[in-house]
Amino acid sequence: MAPDAREVIIGEWARCEDEELARRLFPFIKSMHLGRQMLATTLGLSIIAGLGIGVIADIIITMLIFFSGLNEVLSDTGVRSVKIDHVFPVTFEIWPVGTLIFSVVCLLLPLGAVLYIVRRKIPFRRVTLANWMTSGFGHLWRAWWPVLIASALMWGMVLLIRLLPVHRIGYDPQHATIFAFLLQIIMLGYLGWVGGTQHEGAMLTDRAIIWWARRPDPLLLERALREQCAAATDTGLWPEMLEQRMPIYLERPPALEQVLRDDLLGGNWEKRFYAMQYLARLGGVAVEPLAGVAVTGKYARLARWLLRCIGRETTARLTSRAEAVLCPTCLCHPGPHHVSIALHRPVTYFGCRCCGQSETFREHRPVVAVLDARVSERMTDDHGGIRVNWLAWDRLFDFDRVEIIHATDYDVERFCVLVGNDTDNRRISRYRRMPVAVAATCVLSENTIRVLRSRFGRVELAPAEGVRA
Numbered sequence: 001m002a003p004d005a006r007e008v009i010i011g012e013w014a015r016c017e018d019e020e021l022a023r024r025l026f027p028f029i030k031s032m033h034l035g036r037q038m039l040a041t042t043l044g045l046s047i048i049a050g051l052g053i054g055v056i057a058d059i060i061i062t063m064l065i066f067f068s069g070l071n072e073v074l075s076d077t078g079v080r081s082v083k084i085d086h087v088f089p090v091t092f093e094i095w096p097v098g099t100l101i102f103s104v105v106c107l108l109l110p111l112g113a114v115l116y117i118v119r120r121k122i123p124f125r126r127v128t129l130a131n132w133m134t135s136g137f138g139h140l141w142r143a144w145w146p147v148l149i150a151s152a153l154m155w156g157m158v159l160l161i162r163l164l165p166v167h168r169i170g171y172d173p174q175h176a177t178i179f180a181f182l183l184q185i186i187m188l189g190y191l192g193w194v195g196g197t198q199h200e201g202a203m204l205t206d207r208a209i210i211w212w213a214r215r216p217d218p219l220l221l222e223r224a225l226r227e228q229c230a231a232a233t234d235t236g237l238w239p240e241m242l243e244q245r246m247p248i249y250l251e252r253p254p255a256l257e258q259v260l261r262d263d264l265l266g267g268n269w270e271k272r273f274y275a276m277q278y279l280a281r282l283g284g285v286a287v288e289p290l291a292g293v294a295v296t297g298k299y300a301r302l303a304r305w306l307l308r309c310i311g312r313e314t315t316a317r318l319t320s321r322a323e324a325v326l327c328p329t330c331l332c333h334p335g336p337h338h339v340s341i342a343l344h345r346p347v348t349y350f351g352c353r354c355c356g357q358s359e360t361f362r363e364h365r366p367v368v369a370v371l372d373a374r375v376s377e378r379m380t381d382d383h384g385g386i387r388v389n390w391l392a393w394d395r396l397f398d399f400d401r402v403e404i405i406h407a408t409d410y411d412v413e414r415f416c417v418l419v420g421n422d423t424d425n426r427r428i429s430r431y432r433r434m435p436v437a438v439a440a441t442c443v444l445s446e447n448t449i450r451v452l453r454s455r456f457g458r459v460e461l462a463p464a465e466g467v468r469a
């Protein structure tokens with residue numbers, strides 16, 4: 001299933017290596033929701049951020065409690081006193097207080113993230129990763145009064161539970177710890193609600209965080225941009241680029257070498273965008289030049305990506321149609337080509353088996369190889385099929401049968417030698433099943449007939465139907 005325009009544009013924004021192109025694409029996606037992957041990522045980053053800050057806060061608070069003498073107050077309740085070797089791990093006496101900040105940080109960010117997920121307020125915003133991780137605390141700081149109330153209640157209740165002689169009525173410090181922890185959850189739920197409802201839903205725009213995105217092929221990107229230009233208003237220069245400038249570039253492109261050197265590898269973001277669209281349309285012809293710059297250099301990765309795009313597009317377009325189309329120049333069916341790139345996996349694309357082009361093909365009809373010295377015309381195309389005079393064409397192509405109308409022994413034997421030296425696997429497998437018709441007006445020697453029969457399947461010496469004498 002083809003991806004929708006939203007997925008395509010987000011993928012290009014997240015994966016393109018051109019910062020200016022990414023900036024120009026941002027107007028399309030600044031209000032797009034990122035879907036389930038980003039919601040899960042938001043929650044995961046919130047938990048990681050909370051854990052990281054919480055561990056640091058826990059260590060600091062634990063040390064402050066120990067060196068401030070609070071442990072002596074706790075020990076007066078009849079609980080075992082704290083010694084230096086009890087700080088790590090923290091003992092029951094200071095654990096509820098020492099882990100209070102840790103719990104706040106670890107639960108507050110995830111609770112806020114859950115609220116954003118419920119409200120689905122995860123659009124793009126121009127916020128960096130660091131700002132995003134601190135934005136929740138910033139909003140809590142601005143909402144200082146509910147935070148202050150909740151924090152005072154938590155500290156007071158935890159200390160009250162720890163200072164009450166609960167051990168005298170059958171409760172040990174472990175039970176008191178459970179009571180304190182439950183109270184913390186209740187208070188943290190309140191803090192999470194405060195942080196979540198007052199947060200503006202700002203989302204990070206660090207492109208690497210869109211880990212699931214895949215860079216789309218240039219032709220998919222063009223279609224998605226046209227669709228979004230028709231539906232949106234704040235699209236910048238894109239309508240003019242797509243409707244006016246790019247058609248001019250594609251209709252009168254520079255030389256291929258100039259496209260690679262000046263536009264793709266050395267141009268600005270707009271020229272580079274046009275060059276990518278042109279090379280993707282050009283297909284197989286652009287493969288060898290791109291392979292030459294795909295090994296090293298500043299834009300080697302871009303060249304390899306374009307090669308893979310051409311491979312995917314041509315394979316999807318021509319694999320199932322290989323027997324139904326012909327290259328109009330070579331009269332050959334398309335087939336797979338393998339291009340090696342040093343230190344990288346090879347690229348496979350589909351194109352004409354002779355010239356490699358993958359842009360233009362004609363509908364296949366029966367092709368007849370004709371040997372007729374009296375006709376100078378190279379090819380005739382009528383309703384019966386395509387008739388190619390090999391004596392004027394003088395190279396091999398994909399033909400379905402042979403008609404020898406007027407030719408010398410030398411012409412026929414030269415044709416047979418060329419067929420015998422053919423290295424194309426597709427044609428080699430067909431020669432032994434291919435019929436040959438020799439017109440009555442064409443007198444050939446017995447040796448030439450034997451050569452024909454050694455190369456082809458059935459050779460008819462009498463006037464055959466379809467042979468034009």
